[in-house]
Each structure stands twice: as structure tokens, then as C-alpha cells.
Ligand SMILES: Nc1ncnc2c1ncn2[C@@H]1O[C@H](COP(=O)(O)OP(=O)(O)OP(=O)(O)O)[C@@H](O)[C@H]1O
């Protein structure tokens with residue numbers, strides 16, 4: 097399924113990623129790799145750090161430690177990997193590569209799609225897709241949708257065609273169904289010329305038919321366009337059917353990395369600590385409620401929030 | 403089957419709604435409030451006696467009074483009613499002054515848009531993550547807002563003389579600060595999702611302001627703009643009374659020359675003007691899609 101696209105090295109390499117929010121360690125030395133043409137699923141209980149790891153990779157969160165490498169270029173922590181910032185990266189070039197320099201436009205970028213999709217509902221589908229190109233547009237060519245150059249709009253149309261929605265280009269994004277909006281978000285990622293596509297629960301808000309369509313799209317982006325795709329999923333069966341490998345996360349660490357034929361037991365174990373933790377928390381809460389005034393427990397809860 | 407309904411439940415004490423400490427705090431706050439108000443009433447001569455004496459003056463102002471002077475002459479001082487309804491001397495000029503008031507409010511609002519947008523963008527967390535600039539924006543707006551429009555108007559009148567222009571400038575400056583704050587708060591509340599999505603695509607803060615924040619908040623901004631137009635027309639009436647043109651200026655002139663009936667005609671026109679502007683702005687806001 098993927099052998100023809102696999103190059104020698106991984107497209108995305110995450111090594112020893114660590115991240116804590118205050119006292120709470122969320123990522124505890126997470127390492128994984130995704131190759132071009134490969135779809136990797138991330139499974140894990142709520143709070144196991146799946147979203148945080150993806151957000152660290154795209155630069156929405158600044159990791160406390162570890163390295164992130166995209167096509168051999170190490171990402172600067174806490175900076176988005178859009179074309180502009182990576183253009184300044186000092187890229188360690190292997191002598192065998194025969195490439196001396198890379199124009200900013202060709203630097204690989206990482207794109208992300210979200211469970212809540214995050215299009216601008218009032219803007220047209222086409223304008224939303226064009227926004228994927230912002231990283232390589234100067235302000236004079238992007239201060240308004242009216243300033244977008246024709247070639248960017250043409251490229252956006254091609255991206256829309258890729259996800260099968262070219263005929264909806266002039267409609268307002270908010271008018272489309274959830275599944276169509278998620279495909280528009282994928283088109284925006286393509287317009288970013290991404291070579292790594294991260295998807296955080298891309299189908300959690302979609303009905304089974306739309307989920308199927310979006311997962312098929314991700315699969316085909318890997319197979320036919322050679323993208324490296326990593327998707328957080330909460331549906332083990334979708335993960336089995338559409339991905340080459342399944343990574344299991346628990347407590348901010350990788351607990352398994354296997355081919356799609358991961359056992360039911362391994363998947364069930366993934367969610368067990370969460371169940372146990374829930375029971376433990378309930379027991380502790382009952383104990384606290386019995387011994388101290390309720391006011392103190394709310395105080396400590398608000399402190400945790402702050 | 404009966405077992406379901408007769409399962410024994412433990413009896414629990416109902417926690418008290420008020421605690422003694424809470425009641426004591428409430429009492430202290432209430433007494434403090436009463437004392438503060440009593441002191442304020444003493445300082446401002448607010449008393450039932452003053453109210454009664456003021457009442458007679460108000461009656462004379464409204465309906466006129468015959469004043470007898472020491473030389474034995476009695477002069478009738480006209481009151482505010484009946485209104486002065488002469489067309490060419492009072493009403494037609496009054497309508498022109500009302501229009502001038504609207505133009506002052508309109509220009510004062512419109513001229514402030516670019517600067518208000520600038521300050522809103524640098525003072526919102528969504529569009530500006532560079533903290534020193536954020537503080538600067540908030541600080542400048544706080545200072546500008548702390549000075550009332552009337553004080554600006556007095557300053558500009560001192561600089562350029564009486565007229566509508568100092569009123570426009572005074573409103574515009576004050577409105578930059580007020581509308582900038584309202585707009586930046588609207589931007590703060592925008593959904594962060596699309597902003598983050600564009601950041602991932604490599605968009606700069608200015609680009610994500612233009613392509614994620616502004617499209618999302620545009621209806622709110624327009625609604626706030628109309629609301630400020632409404633308020634600024636009111637303010638421009640007040641600015642007139644200190645010399646900055648419009649109907650307010652003539653209310654002041656007529657009251658200074660004891661033409662209470664003419665003045666009251668202008669006051670009635672102001673009431674109609676404000677209500678019309680209010681209805682118009684509410685209607686337009688509904689059209690725009692914000693309430
Ligand atoms: N900005 C933040 N500030 C504080 N804590 C955070 C923040 N973001 C995430 N966390 C915490 O980090 C932990 C991991 O969150 P994360 O969103 O990565 O989990 P997840 O695996 O994506 O879970 P889910 O399946 O619910 O999406 C959670 O306990 C969460 O409360």
C-alpha cells in the first residue's frame with residue numbers, strides 16, 4: 097500500500113517530546129515517526145496527550161524538550177512550520193543530496209486539520225482555501241481576499257478539485273455540511289503545500305458516511321500524493337481499516353507502535369488506565385467530601401484552573 | 403417491582419443557605435452604604451426642603467412669572483410654555499441646527515474608524531501577541547478615554563474658536579478610545595480556532611487579523627459602530643452647549659437670553675432627534691444582524 101512512496105528517512109520525526117502544563121506532565125518523552133505515503137493513527141484515552149503532541153509539532157504549543165524534524169529540517173520550538181518561518185532555518189544538508197539550497201517556497205510545511213474544522217464560515221470556500229497560502233504571500237498580496245493573486249486562486253481551485261468540491265468554490269463555507277467543510281479544511285492544508293498532514297480527530301463530529309469519505313481522502317493523499325499523514329482517532333476500527341500503523345498513547349508516552357493488526361486487547365488496555373483513574377478520582381473525591389468542608393475543594397479546583 | 407420504589411435512601415442534612423459570617427458581612431456593607439449616601443446628601447444640599455424651593459423656581463421657569471421691581475414696575479417674564487412655534491424665526495433654523503448636530507456626530511464617528519481599528523487590533527489578545535505593544539494600546543486608549551468629550555471640545559474651541567469643527571475633532575478623539583476598546587473586546591471573544599488554523603499555515607498576526615478575526619467580528623464591529631453613532635449624536639448636543647456648534651449651541655444661547663420658550667422648542671426637537679436616531683440605529687443594527 098505504501099512501499100512505492102517510502103523514502104529512506106521518515107518525513108516527520110518526533111523524538112523525546114516533553115511538555116508539562118504547570119505541574120502536570122502531559123508529554124513524557126514521546127517519540128514516533130511518519131514516512132511519506134504513510135497514514136499513522138494515534139489512539140489513546142482522553143487526556144493522554146494526543147492533541148498536545150500534534151500542537152507541539154505544528155508550533156501551536158512550545159515543547160519543553162525533545163526534537164521535531166520535518167524532512168530533515170529541525171523545527172524551531174513554538175514556531176509554526178509555515179513556509180515563512182522555515183525559510184530562515186539553517187538546514188543541515190547531507191552532501192549526497194546534491195541540493196545546495198532550497199527556496200522558501202519549497203520548504204516542507206506541516207498542516208493540520210481539526211475536529212472543529214476552523215474554517216471562517218462567512219468567507220467563501222475558495223477564500224478559505226486561499227488562506228492556506230498566506231505563509232508565502234507578502235502583505236501587499238494578502239491584505240484582503242481581493243488582493244490574492246490569480247495563480248494562488250488557481251492553485252486553490254486545484255486543491256478544491258482534489259477534495260471533490262471545486263463546484264462549491266463560491267459558496268459560503270458555513271453553508272456546507274460538516275463532512276464537506278472538513279474536506280475544505282484538507283484543501284486548505286493542500287494549498288499550504290504541506291507534505292505532512294496532521295489531523296486531530298478529523299471525523300469525530302461527522303456521520304459514518306462523511307467519516308468514510310474524509311478517511312478515504314486522507315488515505316488517498318498518502319497513496320497518490322505521497323503525504324505523510326498522522327491522524328488522531330477515537331474509532332479503533334477506522335484506524336485499523338485506514339492506517340498503515342497504529343500508535344497507542346498513554347500518559348504522554350508511546351505504549352505500542354504496530355501494524356494495523358493491533359489486538360483488541362492492546363486497544364482495550366489503552367483506555368483502561370483512564371477508567372481506573374476515573375474510579376480512583378471518584379473514590380478520592382468521596383473521601384475528601386467526607387472529611388473536609390466543600391469550600392476548600394472548590395478552592396483547590398479553581399487554583400488548578402488558574 | 404416494588405423493590406425499585408422502596409429502596410432506602412440515607413437522610414442527609416440540608417446545608418444552610420446563609421452562614422453567620424455571610425450575614426455579618428452583609429450587615430456591615432449595608433451600613434457602610436447608608437453612611438456614604440447620607441454624607442453625599444449633606445455635601446450636595448440634597449434635602450426635601452431644597453426640593454420644595456426648587457419646585458417653585460421650576461414652575462416659574464416653565465410657565466412664566468410677573469416680577470415686581472423696586473421702582474414699582476411689573477414685568478412679565480415668559481416661561482417655557484407655550485412653546486415658541488414661529489416657523490422662520492425658530493423652527494426652520496432649529497431643524498438646520500439639528501442637522502448640523504447629526505453631521506457633527508457622523509463625522510466624529512467616521513473619522514475615528516481608522517485609528518479605532520488600529521488600536522483595537524493592537525489591544526486584542528487575538529490579533530496581537532506582542533505584550534509591550536498590547537499594553538501601549540490599552541494605555542493610550544485609557545488615557546484618551548479618561549478625558550470627557552466636553553473637555554476636548556473646550557480645548558479645541560480655545561485653539562480654533564467656536565464652531566462645529568472643534569466638536570467633530572473632540573468627538574473623534576474620544577471615540578477612538580471608546581470604540582477601540584469596544585472593538586478590541588469584540589475581537590477578544592472571537593473563536594480562536596480559525597486564528598490557530600491560519601497560524602499553522604504560516605500567517606502573520608496581521609494576516610490572521612485580516613482573514614480570520616475581522617471576517618468573524620465584522621457584524622459586531624458594525625453594530626458597535628452604529629451604537630457609537632447614536633451616542634455621538636447625543637454627545638454632540640452637549641458639545642454644542644459649550645460652544646461646539648449644532649442645536650446645543652442655540653439651546654445655550656436662548657437660555658442665556660431668557661428666551662425659555664424658544665429654548666424649550668429646541669429641547670423638544672432634540673428629544674425627537676434622539677429618538678429618531680435611536681430607532682434608525684436599532685433598525686440598521688437589526689438589518690446588519692447584530693442586536
Ligand atoms: N493549554 C493547556 N493548559 C493546561 N492544560 C492543558 C492545556 N492543553 C492541554 N492540557 C491538559 O493536557 C492533557 C492532555 O490534553 P490533550 O488535549 O493533549 O489530550 P488528548 O489526548 O488530545 O485528549 P482528548 O482525547 O480528550 O482530545 C489534559 O489533561 C489537558 O487537561
Ligand SMILES: [Mg+2]
Nearest residue numbers: 146147148296
Ligand atoms: Mg484532543
